[in-house]
Amino acid sequence: MTFTCPAPAKLNLFLHITSRRPDGYHNLQTIFQFLDYGDDLHFNLRTDGKINCELANNIEIPVEQNLIYKAALYLQHYTNTHYGVDIKVDKRIPLGGGLGGGSSNAATTLLVLNQLWECHLDATTLMQLGLRLGADIPVFIQGQAAWAEGVGEKLTPVTLPEPWFLVIHPNCHVPTAEIFTAPDLTRNQEIVTIDDFLAGRTINVCESVVIQRYPEVKQALSWLNRYSIARLTGTGACLFACFSEKDQAQAVLNIVPQSWQAFLAQGKNISPVIKKLATLK
Numbered sequence: 572m573t574f575t576c577p578a579p580a581k582l583n584l585f586l587h588i589t590s591r592r593p594d595g596y597h598n599l600q601t602i603f604q605f606l607d608y609g610d611d612l613h614f615n616l617r618t619d620g621k622i623n624c625e626l627a628n629n630i631e632i633p634v635e636q637n638l639i640y641k642a643a644l645y646l647q648h649y650t651n652t653h654y655g656v657d658i659k660v661d662k663r664i665p666l667g668g669g670l671g672g673g674s675s676n677a678a679t680t681l682l683v684l685n686q687l688w689e690c691h692l693d694a695t696t697l698m699q700l701g702l703r704l705g706a707d708i709p710v711f712i713q714g715q716a717a718w719a720e721g722v723g724e725k726l727t728p729v730t731l732p733e734p735w736f737l738v739i740h741p742n743c744h745v746p747t748a749e750i751f752t753a754p755d756l757t758r759n760q761e762i763v764t765i766d767d768f769l770a771g772r773t774i775n776v777c778e779s780v781v782i783q784r785y786p787e788v789k790q791a792l793s794w795l796n797r798y799s800i801a802r803l804t805g806t807g808a809c810l811f812a813c814f815s816e817k818d819q820a821q822a823v824l825n826i827v828p829q830s831w832q833a834f835l836a837q838g839k840n841i842s843p844v845i846k847k848l849a850t851l852k
């Protein structure tokens with residue numbers, strides 16, 4: 572029997588960097604909110620221990636680099652299970668877009684296999700395992716919009732408005748590591764509070780570095796800024812603008828230049844994975 576589970580995209584509603592750690596990683600402050608837009612993962616249990624992962628839509632990621640495969644293998648070794656799995660993925664989230672697609676895929680894989688393989692690991696343990704594979708994975712496992720600190724693993728759930736977002740993907744790929752190692756990146760921002768966010772005193776600190784290096788992002792940002800305040804998510808390349816009414820967002824979507832991909836999605840405080848997992852119990 573096939574079990575299908577979503578893997579939603581996320582936005583970083585702001586992103587500040589407060590320091591650099593000795594291991595090269597950066598301490599951040601950010602807010603994660605999910606989108607009702609994402610990938611679908613189809614799971615079929617195997618009893619012979621094999622793990623297979625197939626990405627649809629002509630997307631090629633070498634299997635040993637695929638975060639879905641890495642997450643499944645990691646859980647298999649951690650729990651010593653004899654089970655295996657076939658996973659097929661309908662990919663919609665653009666790769667390297669700052670929408671956390673790879674991290675979300677890994678989180679969904681850990682959550683679903685924890686149940687399918689009867690591992691009985693609690694959420695905290697899954698979040699710790701996930702963090703070893705990527706800084707963005709814990710929030711997708713927790714499944715609640717969150718104020719995040721540390722490298723993104725110190726999470727405080729928040730309840731936010733759930734507006735409509737127009738997301739634009741300028742046709743370029745921004746590697747996260749490139750931006751975090753950029754000499755011109757500001758790494759010593761003051762610590763802020765949620766009041767600063769609510770008062771509009773927060774930014775995405777990576778934005779200036781990304782637009783200097785990627786003219787396509789700069790062009791899309793200035794285009795989108797004509798209609799609403801536009802911002803980069805994560806280290807890009809995707810940009811988003813917020814609208815309280817779906818119709819307003821749709822009107823702007825209708826005129827997005829054809830050279831860019833774009834979609835409309837609603838912000839969500841609870842990941843759709845939580846609801847779906849409850850049906851597996």
Ligand SMILES: C[C@@](CO)(OP(=O)(O)O)[C@H](O)COP(=O)(O)OP(=O)(O)OC[C@H]1O[C@@H](n2ccc(N)nc2=O)[C@H](O)[C@@H]1O
Binds near residue numbers: 804
């Ligand atoms: C910047 C953020 C914001 O949500 O999102 P994306 O733009 O990737 O979506 C994340 O912190 C990214 O998380 P994730 O994509 O899981 O990062 P990882 O795979 O752990 O790390 C990729 C690379 O980014 C750098 N890195 C990442 C996170 C962090 N707090 N400090 C860093 O310096 C490291 O150089 C690392 O080699």
Ligand SMILES: Nc1ncnc2c1ncn2[C@@H]1O[C@H](COP(=O)(O)OP(=O)(O)O)[C@@H](O)[C@H]1O
Binds near residue numbers: 636675
């Ligand atoms: N299942 C996966 N889905 C997407 N990207 C993946 C996956 N597994 C590994 N990756 C790698 O992770 C990188 C970052 O992808 P993604 O998480 O979608 O973007 P971002 O970190 O910018 O939000 C991709 O460029 C890709 O090489």
